[in-house]
Amino acid sequence: xxxxxxxxxxxxxxxxxxxxxxxxxxxxxxxxxxxxxxxxxxxxxxxxxxxxxxxxxxxxxxxxxxxxxxxxxxxxxxxxxxxxxxxxxxxxxxxxxxxxxxxxxxxxxxxxxxxxxxxxxxxxxxxxxxxxxxxxxxxxxxxxxxxxxxxxxxxxxxxxxxxxxxxxxxxxxxxxxxxxxxxxxxxxxxxxxxxxxxxxxxxxxxxxxxxxxxxxxxxxxxxxxxxxxxxxxxxxxxxxxxxxxxxxxxxxxxxxxxxxxxxxxxxxxxxxxxxxxxxxxxxxxxx
Amino acid sequence: xxxxxxxxxxxxxxxxxxxxxxxxxxxxxxxxxxxxxxxxxxxxxxxxxxxxxxxxxxxxxxxxxxxxxxxxxxxxxxxxxxxxxxxxxxxxxxxxxxxxxxxxxxxxxxxxxxxxxxxxxxxxxxxxxxxxxxxxxxxxxxxxxxxxxxxxxxxxxxxxxxxxxxxxxxxxxxxxxxxxxxxxxxxxxxxxxxxxxxxxxxxxxxxxxxxxxxxxxxxxxxxxxxxxxxxxxxxxxxxxxxxxxxxxxxxxxxxxxxxxxxxxxxxxxxxxxxxxxxxxxxxxxxxxxxxxxx
Numbered sequence: 001x002x003x004x005x006x007x008x009x010x011x012x013x014x015x016x017x018x019x020x021x022x023x024x025x026x027x028x029x030x031x032x033x034x035x036x037x038x039x040x041x042x043x044x045x046x047x048x049x050x051x052x053x054x055x056x057x058x059x060x061x062x063x064x065x066x067x068x069x070x071x072x073x074x075x076x077x078x079x080x081x082x083x084x085x086x087x088x089x090x091x092x093x094x095x096x097x098x099x100x101x102x103x104x105x106x107x108x109x110x111x112x113x114x115x116x117x118x119x120x121x122x123x124x125x126x127x128x129x130x131x132x133x134x135x136x137x138x139x140x141x142x143x144x145x146x147x148x149x150x151x152x153x154x155x156x157x158x159x160x161x162x163x164x165x166x167x168x169x170x171x172x173x174x175x176x177x178x179x180x181x182x183x184x185x186x187x188x189x190x191x192x193x194x195x196x197x198x199x200x201x202x203x204x205x206x207x208x209x210x211x212x213x214x215x216x217x218x219x220x221x222x223x224x225x226x227x228x229x230x231x232x233x234x235x236x237x238x239x240x241x242x243x244x245x246x247x248x249x250x251x252x253x254x255x256x257x258x259x260x261x262x263x264x265x266x267x268x269x270x271x272x273x274x275x276x277x278x279x280x281x282x283x284x285x286x287x
Numbered sequence: 288x289x290x291x292x293x294x295x296x297x298x299x300x301x302x303x304x305x306x307x308x309x310x311x312x313x314x315x316x317x318x319x320x321x322x323x324x325x326x327x328x329x330x331x332x333x334x335x336x337x338x339x340x341x342x343x344x345x346x347x348x349x350x351x352x353x354x355x356x357x358x359x360x361x362x363x364x365x366x367x368x369x370x371x372x373x374x375x376x377x378x379x380x381x382x383x384x385x386x387x388x389x390x391x392x393x394x395x396x397x398x399x400x401x402x403x404x405x406x407x408x409x410x411x412x413x414x415x416x417x418x419x420x421x422x423x424x425x426x427x428x429x430x431x432x433x434x435x436x437x438x439x440x441x442x443x444x445x446x447x448x449x450x451x452x453x454x455x456x457x458x459x460x461x462x463x464x465x466x467x468x469x470x471x472x473x474x475x476x477x478x479x480x481x482x483x484x485x486x487x488x489x490x491x492x493x494x495x496x497x498x499x500x501x502x503x504x505x506x507x508x509x510x511x512x513x514x515x516x517x518x519x520x521x522x523x524x525x526x527x528x529x530x531x532x533x534x535x536x537x538x539x540x541x542x543x544x545x546x547x548x549x550x551x552x553x554x555x556x557x558x559x560x561x562x563x564x565x566x567x568x569x570x571x572x573x574x575x576x577x578x579x580x581x
Contacts, residue, residue, distance in 0.1 A: 090469065091469070091470060092469055092470070093469055093470050096470045120539070121539065121540065121541050122539075122541060133468070133470075134470070136466075136471050136474065167527075167531055168527055168530075169429065169526045169527045169529070169530035169531070170530075172388075176433060177433060177526070177527075179527050205530060205531075205534060205559075206530070206531050206534030206535055206538050206539075207534045207537075207538055207559055209538075210534075210538035210539070211538070214559075233527075233531065234527045234531075235525070235527060235528070236466045236471070236474075237464070237465070237466050237474075237476060237523070237524045237525060237527070237528040238525075238527045238528040238531045238532070239466075240466040240468070240502070241464055241466060241502065241523065241528050241532055242528075242531055242532055242535050242539075244502055244503045244504050245503065245532065245535065245536075245540070246535070246539060246540065247503075247504075248503040248504070248507055248512060249417050249419055249420060249503075249512070249540060250417075250419075250539065250540045251419065269468075270468065270504045270508070271504065273509050
């Protein structure tokens with residue numbers, strides 16, 4: 001699977017009714033229209049006025065209050081009047097708190113998390129990093145839920161037996177480094193079948209996660225090194241910094257999804273561009 | 288200022304060899320690199336470890352040990368302590384990690400630093416080169432300090448900048464990385480970064496310039512990177528962030544990296560145990576240049 005295939009798959013499954021708030025800033029309006037023209041979505045814009053919209057075919061609902069617009073948009077998806085909710089602005093604290101709130105009813109039983117998908121520069125393989133935006137310093141319970149959230153997403157990409165590298169600074173378990181303890185616990189849980197068919201290996205440093213040879217050199221015999229689908233990061237500093245470097249210096253083709261929700265939601269982070277926004281929409285369509 | 292590792296290789300060719308202690312060179316890739324480092328005149332090696340294993344691997348890679356000092360030490364920690372002692376006494380210009388856990392060398396370096404200069408904090412510096420930007424940038428600390436506090440960070444900066452100046456960086460631009468973002472604004476890394484920047488602004492004698500931005504997105508957003516504004520040195524908030532980032536440079540970005548660990552003027556080359564022959568040759572050249580400049 002690569003991004004072209006995701007867009008093609010979304011085209012086959014679309015158009016889906018996409019209800020959008022926060023579009024008035026205009027930054028991500030273009031990819032919404034592009035997704036419409038490609039047959040991925042049929043947008044409904046909730047907000048103030050319809051200025052700047054030249055396309056008469058875009059449905060518009062007047063709701064100048066952003067809070068009310070969000071609540072109404074989410075309700076439309078829950079009631080089946082629309083299929084995807086999107087806020088066309090970088091994820092704000094107020095939106096995050098709304099989605100994280102139990103009573104709004106979009107959060108599953110666990111925590112919310114974020115995944116960053118990119119095409120590997122090495123072999124164009126679709127690779128996932130998580131949690132790249134939401135949780136600062138997840139504990140072991142949070143990490144279990146972050147793994148479960150990521151496993152669900154790779155299912156839509158056709159990966160039924162995901163291989164997950166639980167990253168840390170070292171591949172040895174060191175009581176002074178909590179990331180290695182958490183990774184080892186997750187790895188043991190995986191061994192006992194607690195993540196279904198998914199395989200979690202850890203702790204792994206990035207070099208032995210990426211290379212089976214390097215892993216063997218350090219005595220790690222596992223099917224995960226060299227064949228990783230999901231990189232689980234120990235904290236936000238490691239995850240978001242790596243994702244930023246990949247984006248800024250690697251210029252990778254990428255997308256992002258908010259996971260742990262029970263309706264398809266398109267959110268945007270500061271890493272998003274017009275190009276990635278289209279992929280984010282396509283991923284929501286195929287969910 | 289060095290712009291590429293090719294610059295390092297070229298410079299190393301023209302310098303006298305450096306006396307180097309190689310700890311536990313019990314591995315073909317390590318020993319082949321020693322052989323080539325010797326041939327290129329980068330190093331004058333002292334091999335420290337299990338003598339029978341050293342002799343066996345040397346035979347495998349056809350390295351004639353005649354004229355090369357071999358020190359038999361079985362215990363890994365004692366071997367690391369011996370190497371550090373040699374560096375402290377100025378008998379070797381650098382120490383090179385062979386097929387051994389870096390932890391042994393870190394322990395010895397921390398001990399030696401406390402004796403030589405208690406005010407110093409050892410840290411690992413990773414010099415990184417990726418396509419798309421015509422400069423080598425440095426990331427610290429992916430190796431020694433797990434979660435440095437503000438005072439430790441200041442000492443790490445002093446240490447890192449002193450090494451960088453030896454390589455020709457005049458007033459390095461430093462970014463104190465933090466992932467403060469709209470949904471989470473209270474990160475310790477961000478608060479400490481701001482304090483360090485405020486301190487630096489009050490004193491024009493600071494040998495580095497702290498970037499007001501705390502991450503690449505803040506600095507460049509979706510715009511192309513402006514090379515003159517791209518930091519020379521990144522200080523990461525913790526060891527996990529640093530280690531994963533530096534290893535992503537070659538594993539995910541297909542770039543190159545070279546690691547050195549420094550403390551109280553002692554230089555240890557700390558390639559990853561998984562590094563192969565080519566990386567280790569470059570590492571030796573890098574060490575030779577650094578030791579010469581020290």
